[in-house]
Amino acid sequence: MNLKMDLVGYLKIKRVSMKNLVYLVASMLVMGRVEAKQINLYNDSTLNGVKFVKGLTWKEVLKKAKKEHKYIFIDCFTTWCGPCKLMENEIFPKKEVGDFYNRNFLSVRCQMDKTDKDEDAVKIWYKDAERIKTEYGMPAFPTYLYFSPEGKLVYRDVGYKDVNDMISIAKNAVNPNGAGRFLKYYSLLAKYQLGKKDYKVIPALIDTARYLRQNDVLQDLVKDYEAYIETLPQDQLYKKEYISIIASLTQSSKDKFFHLFYPNGEKVDSVMAQKGFAHLLVDQIILNEDIYPYLNLEEQNHKDDVSMLVTENSPDWPTYKKKIAAKYDSDFANRTVLQAQVSWYEGQHDYALCAKYFTILINNYSQDNYNRDLDLGLNTVVWNAIFKRSVDKEQIDLAVECMQGIVERQKARGLYAGLYLDTYANLLYKAGRVKEAVEKEEEAIQQAIKRKQSETLINEFRETLDKIKTGKPTWPRYIDKNDFFGNGLM
Template sequence: MKLLSAIALLFVFTVASAQDKGMHFEHNLTWAQIKAKAKAEKKYIFVDGFTTWCGPCKYMAKEIFPLEETGTFFNANFINVKAQLDTTANDSEEIKKWYQDAHNLMVDYQIRAFPTYLYFNPDGELVHRALGSTNAPEFIKWAKNALNPKTQYYSMKKEYAAGKKDTAFLHALALASQQAYDEPFSSEVVNKYIATQSNLYRADIIGMLASATNKTTDPGFKVFTENPEKADAFLRPGTSANIVKSIIGKEVLPSLIYKEGNTYKDNIDWENVKATLRKQYPAFGDEIALPAQINYYKQTQNWPKFSETVSTYLAGLGAKANPSVLNNYAWAVFENCDDVACMNKALAWSKQSLSGEAANEPGFMDTYANLLYKLGKKDEAIKVEQEAVAKDPSLQGTLDKMKQGKPTWD
């Protein structure tokens, strides 16, 4: 018993020592008090803007903040603050007292993605910003940039506004603006830097363009439209096409199908829409028009046309069809259509979604089982749903209804 107590104490001491070596975060101080402390101690402030649901936030808190190398640097140079930017029913009193300060930080500094890191000088002025999860050396590098006036993001923005536009500076500012997630300014700077370059097909250039291309007039749009395979050599396959389709879908398509007020035009001529897009963007016309047409039939509850158009769209995609998209289309039919021909088409889409890495996805299995059940194939449906429940117990209620012969689509 004494030996167990000694081991327990050693474990507690070891854990406490490990935590002590990591970053030390302030507790029970208001934002005003933290700024006053920073001014008195002449130290910078580091703010970790996180949410409770954010995966990268949890990774940083668990794997990076507790490291000795991280703690050594940050504790010496910063007053460290955690700002929870969402609210939950389980929030502690300390978190609740910080609700207003956290809200003000999110609004005042336009935090739109998580985790966002804010760095303030001893006078409480924001000088630098970064975003996302990374390893300890890179995380420390970001913080070092915050301490150096030459690499502080907001100091660089002031220099840019004052007229500094040399190539090396534009390159550094473009990278910093993307790290800061500062749109639309980032796109402006990236495009200015790109204009100074003769060879755009480099890993660093393509990476910048992938983040900064948002309009048909951006230089990256031409790169991704005319040479998608060449650009994708530096990206994931299909990235160029996805960028182009997203921009066309936001910038070109709306004028063809919507009237003022973002409501659908009367009697849309979908063949004309497709022809217009094919003429302007031959490689992407149908891939943009057909999903829009599918959504139109979904919104107008025209399920025969919905299933017909989905079948046309998926036939063009073949094996490239995304399992999640297939599942969503199939579920929409299950919930809204009683036509047997319609449901049989949806059953085929659902079956196709259960392939590759998604073969054992319980949500997709549930869709397939529900369609089987609605089509009267009860025994087969129950068998599939049992497999789904084994992977996701929350689906038990659906399985119970199937066994009892009750509708699962109400």
């Protein structure tokens, strides 16, 4: 299934954590064919679903919650957001969701964009919406914020959620001993700011401060923790607890602990029990430092590097390779440039070249060089460049192999497992493996039903299964080889 995200988005990312990237993709993951029409602020279409508070300002909501000793739930949405529309139409009206939220929360809808059609009820929240966005961060839409009766943020999540997940995260929010980690965070942070530095808990504080985008706090925490790590013997750093946090802090080749990952990252791989762990980190740094900025010259202000300018509508890839090979080696140069080429041509809708470089990448580098977070982008490329458009057997077979790995890695991610299974099934069918395709599409349907996902999604899977069983193409159209890819636009 198409994740509805062009990988050109990657090219605009600079020093952004992969976790935030996943939020961005996940929020688009289940858009399907939903149009983002004007959203009903209060969602009064059902008597059974979530009841959203009307006519109160944020200050009045806080006062009411404290008086009634209720938690607060804010659905932060935009009028153009497809997943937001799905949540409004298919999840918030569900009785199971309404029962839990109405019993435990004062629920509020907060529109984060502005339109000419905004009602007065939206306009009086303009200032509050801006403050909430600034203070708590909106990595994607929809964003869900959960506050204690005292008005402290206790949980945050993003993206489309099915019924099970929507109830699960709400339970976490009201359970101080569960995943409502922010209450613990504020308590531990207060002790830290009083000078009581417990280095065993600082990694968790760093993770939460980054998540909440509390940059001033984050800088202090990172500075203290790096100073502490520097006092440790080198051999002691090779423990999973240290490598995990060091990896999250290492975002530049100039960072203090980059040398742990390059040039000899095998020891890190062994500690993390993941082949290619160090390569993944170094690859991302190379992309962020040596490739992506030059593909956005105006934004990144590298006007003096004229040799890196796009030449004849395509980047000067040989120059990238040469410079990266001189700084690292030819293996890193070839692999990262291939990744950039796949992203670039997918974003340019030149799917013929996208498929070409994707095939070279998969043929030459094992899936040890990828992780579950990168699977979102891989799925997009496979769907757009190969499933929808390719008639090349080698490309289709490689895409099947790639999706098999993704499905295996994503088993634990229940919300998205069905979507990957759907892509896998479609490719198996296109490869002529009809029996396996039927099995995988049936699995996708069962996953979606089990997760109580949207009827839109389930019906789409059922339509696909029917086409497979009746021998109809599930791809947009049969492609004449003489018109292979056309202009890359469908």
